[in-house]
Amino acid sequence: xxxxxxxxxxxxxxxxxxxxxxxxxxxxxxxxxxxxxxxxxxxxxxxxxxxxxxxxxxxxxxxxxxxxxxxxxxxxxxxxxxxxxxxxxxxxxxxxxxxxxxxxxxxxxxxxxxxxxxxxxxxxxxxxxxxxxxxxxxxxxxxxxxxxxxxxxxxxxxxxxxxxxxxxxxxxxxxxxxxxxxxxxxxxxxxxxxxxxxxxxxxxxxxxxxxxxxxxxxxxxxxxxxxxxxxxxxxxxxxxxxxxxxxxxxxxxxxxxxxxxxxxxxxxxxxxxxxxxxxxxxxxxxxxxxxxxxxxxxxxxxxxxxxx
Numbered sequence: 001x002x003x004x005x006x007x008x009x010x011x012x013x014x015x016x017x018x019x020x021x022x023x024x025x026x027x028x029x030x031x032x033x034x035x036x037x038x039x040x041x042x043x044x045x046x047x048x049x050x051x052x053x054x055x056x057x058x059x060x061x062x063x064x065x066x067x068x069x070x071x072x073x074x075x076x077x078x079x080x081x082x083x084x085x086x087x088x089x090x091x092x093x094x095x096x097x098x099x100x101x102x103x104x105x106x107x108x109x110x111x112x113x114x115x116x117x118x119x120x121x122x123x124x125x126x127x128x129x130x131x132x133x134x135x136x137x138x139x140x141x142x143x144x145x146x147x148x149x150x151x152x153x154x155x156x157x158x159x160x161x162x163x164x165x166x167x168x169x170x171x172x173x174x175x176x177x178x179x180x181x182x183x184x185x186x187x188x189x190x191x192x193x194x195x196x197x198x199x200x201x202x203x204x205x206x207x208x209x210x211x212x213x214x215x216x217x218x219x220x221x222x223x224x225x226x227x228x229x230x231x232x233x234x235x236x237x238x239x240x241x242x243x244x245x246x247x248x249x250x251x252x253x254x255x256x257x258x259x260x261x262x263x264x265x266x267x268x269x270x271x272x273x274x275x276x277x278x279x280x281x282x283x284x285x286x287x288x289x290x291x292x293x294x295x296x297x298x299x300x301x302x303x304x305x306x307x308x
Contacts, residue, residue, distance in 0.1 A: 036297015042290025116238035119177030124184025132192025225302035236291035
């Protein structure tokens with residue numbers, strides 16, 4: 001006689017199988033979206049170049065200075081050269097390889113994107129969830145504060161914060177992150193307002209679930225689809241804003257390779273040496289374009305109204 005333990009194993013297996021089938025269905029629909037696949041490819045190239053930047057553009061040995069990072073090595077005898085086999089993107093006015101600087105600059109852009117989205121998403125999700133769930137006075141106070149922030153253009157708000165804190169990568173990420181909070185707060189609030197009146201929320205209240213448990217374990221997981229799409233597009237806005245601040249001298253300080261700062265350094269030579277501005281500008285445009293396309297693809301996949 002075979003004894004079988006009475007537990008929830010079969011139920012858990014069914015749930016796990018259902019979860020796998022849902023993920024498989026999402027991936028199948030995403031693969032059929034050419035816009036999303038192109039965006040995913042561009043983002044994967046960015047991540048790959050950021051992770052393996054030291055392999056793609058390894059350090060250079062200098063007889064005097066020793067081992068020098070590829071983006072800092074200066075060959076003063078080859079300044080402002082055009083693309084060649086040795087330097088695929090040419091060199092800048094200090095003789096530094098533009099290709100090496102663009103590759104290592106992907107690390108800065110990826111770091112800025114993740115940190116800025118992390119700051120704005122955490123704060124915005126909390127504010128939007130509290131405002132949408134409690135409503136009344138809490139909603140009025142929080143959303144009026146958000147309206148005040150939205151009345152100030154993001155770039156001007158970021159410039160003001162960086163000017164107060166000082167230039168630098170950390171201050172740059174904080175400034176851009178604060179400026180992006182209203183986008184997440186309003187998005188999450190509207191999603192929470194549509195979910196909080198559902199029957200399963202009423203059932204959770206009826207069995208005595210606390211407000212925090214209802215908000216973060218029942219309501220918020222059902223609002224993740226628009227949050228994910230907003231985060232993807234928020235990374236594009238963050239990278240673009242960081243490049244703009246670095247372009248005007250309020251972002252990353254040289255010689256750190258940042259695409260906006262590279263544009264600022266190369267604009268003096270744009271008439272006679274186009275690679276100094278074209279390649280960093282193309283890197284910014286391509287990454288922002290890829291992230292927006294990825295966001296569009298995710299929106300089409302995660303929006304239940306668009307399922308076929």
